[in-house]
Amino acid sequence: MKLxxxxxxxxxxxxxxxxxxxxxxxxxxxxxxLVNGSRTFHExxxxxxxxxxxxxxxxxxxxxxxxxxxxxxxxxxxxxAMIIAVPLGVGTAAFISEAAGTKTRExxxxxxxxxxxxxxxxxxxxxxxxxxxLIARLFGLSSGLNAINGSILLAVxxxxxxxxxxxxxxxxxxxxxxxxxxxxxxxxxxxxxxxTIPSAFSGIVVxxxxxxxxxxxxxxxxxxxxxxxxxxxxxxxxxxxxxxxxIAIELGEVPYxxxxxxxxxxxxxxxxxxxxxxxxxxxxxxxxxxRERV
Amino acid sequence: xxxxxxxxxxxxCILLWVMTTGCQKKDISGASIxxxxxxxxxxxVQRMSELFMEKHPAAAIxxxxxxxxxxxxxxxxxxxxxxxxSRAMKQEEIKRAKDxxxxxxxxxxxLDGLALVTHQSFPLDALNxxxxxxxxxxxxxxxxxxxxxxxxxxxYGRQSNSGTFIFFxxxxxxxxYSQNMKRxxxxxxxxxxLKQDRGGIGYVGIGYVVDRQGKVIPGIxxxxxxxxxxxxxxxxxxxxxVKSGLYPISRPLYxxxxxxxxxxxxxxxxxxxxxxxxxxxxxxxxxxxxSEYMEANKMLGITQ
Numbered sequence: 001m002k003l004x005x006x007x008x009x010x011x012x013x014x015x016x017x018x019x020x021x022x023x024x025x026x027x028x029x030x031x032x033x034l035v036n037g038s039r040t041f042h043e044x045x046x047x048x049x050x051x052x053x054x055x056x057x058x059x060x061x062x063x064x065x066x067x068x069x070x071x072x073x074x075x076x077x078x079x080x081a082m083i084i085a086v087p088l089g090v091g092t093a094a095f096i097s098e099a100a101g102t103k104t105r106e107x108x109x110x111x112x113x114x115x116x117x118x119x120x121x122x123x124x125x126x127x128x129x130x131x132x133x134l135i136a137r138l139f140g141l142s143s144g145l146n147a148i149n150g151s152i153l154l155a156v157x158x159x160x161x162x163x164x165x166x167x168x169x170x171x172x173x174x175x176x177x178x179x180x181x182x183x184x185x186x187x188x189x190x191x192x193x194x195x196t197i198p199s200a201f202s203g204i205v206v207x208x209x210x211x212x213x214x215x216x217x218x219x220x221x222x223x224x225x226x227x228x229x230x231x232x233x234x235x236x237x238x239x240x241x242x243x244x245x246x247i248a249i250e251l252g253e254v255p256y257x258x259x260x261x262x263x264x265x266x267x268x269x270x271x272x273x274x275x276x277x278x279x280x281x282x283x284x285x286x287x288x289x290x291r292e293r294v
Numbered sequence: 295x296x297x298x299x300x301x302x303x304x305x306x307c308i309l310l311w312v313m314t315t316g317c318q319k320k321d322i323s324g325a326s327i328x329x330x331x332x333x334x335x336x337x338x339v340q341r342m343s344e345l346f347m348e349k350h351p352a353a354a355i356x357x358x359x360x361x362x363x364x365x366x367x368x369x370x371x372x373x374x375x376x377x378x379x380s381r382a383m384k385q386e387e388i389k390r391a392k393d394x395x396x397x398x399x400x401x402x403x404x405l406d407g408l409a410l411v412t413h414q415s416f417p418l419d420a421l422n423x424x425x426x427x428x429x430x431x432x433x434x435x436x437x438x439x440x441x442x443x444x445x446x447x448x449x450y451g452r453q454s455n456s457g458t459f460i461f462f463x464x465x466x467x468x469x470x471y472s473q474n475m476k477r478x479x480x481x482x483x484x485x486x487x488l489k490q491d492r493g494g495i496g497y498v499g500i501g502y503v504v505d506r507q508g509k510v511i512p513g514i515x516x517x518x519x520x521x522x523x524x525x526x527x528x529x530x531x532x533x534x535x536v537k538s539g540l541y542p543i544s545r546p547l548y549x550x551x552x553x554x555x556x557x558x559x560x561x562x563x564x565x566x567x568x569x570x571x572x573x574x575x576x577x578x579x580x581x582x583x584x585s586e587y588m589e590a591n592k593m594l595g596i597t598q
Contacts, residue, residue: 054473056470056473058454059470060463060464060467060468060469060470061469061470128483128486128487129486132487132490133490136490136491142445142446142448142491142492142493142494143448143476143487143490143491143494144490145476145487223479224479224483227476227477227478228453228476228477228478229473229474229475229476229477230473230477231472231473231474232473239474239476241477249453249454249455249477250453250454250455252360252361252363252364252367252455253361253363253364253366253367253454253455255367255386255387255390
C-alpha cells in the first residue's frame with residue numbers, strides 16, 4: 001500500500017511539473033531578462049536609456065545607450081504592417097467564410113497556410129532583391145531599404161495568422177443573426193458589414209493582436225530589409241533599426257559582463273513587456289469573445 | 295498539493311541556475327578544426343581549406359563567418375581553433391582572453407585593400423581620406439559639397455561585429471560613423487545595394503569587387519583614393535599600389551590561435567603561407583604578405 005502511495009505521488013508530481021513547466025520557463029526568461037537588464041542602470045540613467053536618441057555602445061568616442069529610435073522603429077514597422085495586413089486579412093477572411101464557394105475555399109485555405117511556412121530569411125531576401133529596388137524606383141528614393149519595405153514584408157508574414165483566426169471568428173457568428181438580418185431585407189453586403197463583422201469583432205481583435213505579436217518579434221526579415229541605420233526615423237522612407245535587429249546584430253560579439261551586454265538584455269525585457277501587453281489585450285478580447293457567444 | 299509553493303521555488307531556482315550558467319564551455323574535438331570570424335576572410339579561407347583538404351583527405355576544416363568580433367569572442371570562449379580577424383585584437387579582448395587562460399597568437403597570412411565603391415554612374419573619380427572621413431561621419435551630406443553632383447549622400451557600412459567596420463572607423467574616420475549609415479549584413483549586400491543607389495558609397499574588401507579575371511564586377515565603380523589633398527589618388531585594383539603602401543587603406547588579415555599553433559592548425563597555416571597558398575591569396579583578389587610579416591611568422595617558428 002505504501003509503494004502504491006509513493007507511485008501515486010510520483011505520477012501526480014510528474015504531471016504537475018509538465019503542467020506548470022510553461023509557467024516556469026516564462027518566469028525564468030522574464031527573470032533572466034530583468035536581472036541582467038537591470039544591471040544596465042548602474043551606469044546608464046533611466047531617462048538616458050528610454051529617451052536617449054542615440055544608440056552607440058561601442059563608440060569611438062563616448063558610448064551612448066538611448067533606445068528611443070529603436071522603439072519608434074519597431075512601433076513604426078509593426079503599425080505599418082498592420083495598416084496593410086488588417087484590411088487585407090479581414091477582407092480575405094470574410095471572403096473565405098461568407099462569399100467563396102466550397103471549391104475556392106478548399107484551394108485558398110491551404111495556400112494561405114503555406115504562406116505561413118515560408119522562412120523569414122527567404123522573405124527578407126525578397127525584400128533586398130525585389131521589393132527594395134521596386135520601392136526605390138516607385139518613390140524616387142536612393143534606396144529601398146527602409147521602414148515601408150519592412151512593413152510590407154511583415155504584413156505578408158502576419159497575414160496567415162490574421163486570416164485564419166478572423167475566419168474562425170466570422171464563421172462562429174451564429175446563423176440566426178444572419179438569417180434575422182436577411183429576414184429584415186438586408187443584402188449580403190449589409191449583413192456582412194453591419195451584422196457579421198461586428199459580431200465577430202472581438203475575435204478579429206484577437207487575430208490582429210496575434211498578428212501584431214508576430215510582427216513585433218520578427219527579426220531576420222527586418223534585419224535584412226530595413227537598412228539598420230540607428231538614426232531616429234522621420235518617415236516611412238527612412239531606414240530603421242528595430243529592437244530585435246539590434247539584439248541580433250550585437251549579441252554575438254558583445255563582451256560578457258559589460259554595460260553593453262546588460263543593455264541588450266534590457267532591450268529584450270522592454271520587448272518582452274511590449275509583446276506581453278499585446279498578448280494581454282488578445283487574452284482579454286478572447287475572454288470577452290467567449291462570453292458574448294455564450 | 296500542499297507544498298506546491300516549495301516545488302515551484304525549487305524548479306525555478308534550478309532553471310535560473312541553468313539559464314545563467316549554462317553553455318559556457320564547448321569541447322573542441324581534435325580531429326577537425328574550426329575556423330570562425332571575419333566575413334572579409336571567409337571566402338579566401340574557405341577556398342584554402344578546400345585545397346588543403348584535397349591534399350590531406352583525413353583533415354576536416356570547417357570555416358564559418360560572422361564577423362571578426364564573433365570569431366575573437368569564439369576564440370576567447372574556446373569555441374574555435376582559429377579566429378579569422380580583419381583587425382588586430384583590442385587590448386581589452388586580449389586581457390579577457392588571458393583572464394580565461396587563452397593566449398592569443400596572431401599570424402598575418404594576407405593583406406587586404408579596402409575599396410570605396412559607388413554606383414557605376416557616380417561622376418567623381420577620386421576622394422582623399424579627409425573627404426571620406428567627412429562623408430562617413432555625416433559632416434558632408436550632399437555630394438555637391440565636395441564638387442560632386444547634387445545628390446544626397448547615402449552611406450553603406452557593415453555592422454559593429456565586423457572587423458571592417460572597426461578598421462575603417464579607427465583608421466579613416468577617427469570618430470563615430472553617421473547615425474544615418476545603413477548597417478548591412480554582409481559585404482555582398484553592400485555591393486548589391488550600391489548597384490541601385492546613385493548617391494551611395496560603401497566600403498568593402500577588394501576581393502568582393504573583382505571577379506576571377508580581376509575585372510570590376512558590373513554595376514559599380516571603385517574610387518581612387520589619395521592620402522591627403524596634396525597626394526596622388528591611386529586605385530586599389532593595381533596590386534602594386536597596395537603592396538607599396540601608396541594606396542592608403544590597406545590592412546593585414548589575421549588569424550588568431552590559442553598559443554602558437556600546433557598539429558593540424560599549424561599545418562593549415564603553413565599551407566596558407568606557402569607559395570601555393572599565397573597564389574590563392576592573389577587569385578581571390580587579396581595581396582600576398584610582405585617580408586616584414588613573413589619575418590614575424592618565422593620568429594614564431596611557424597615557417598622556416
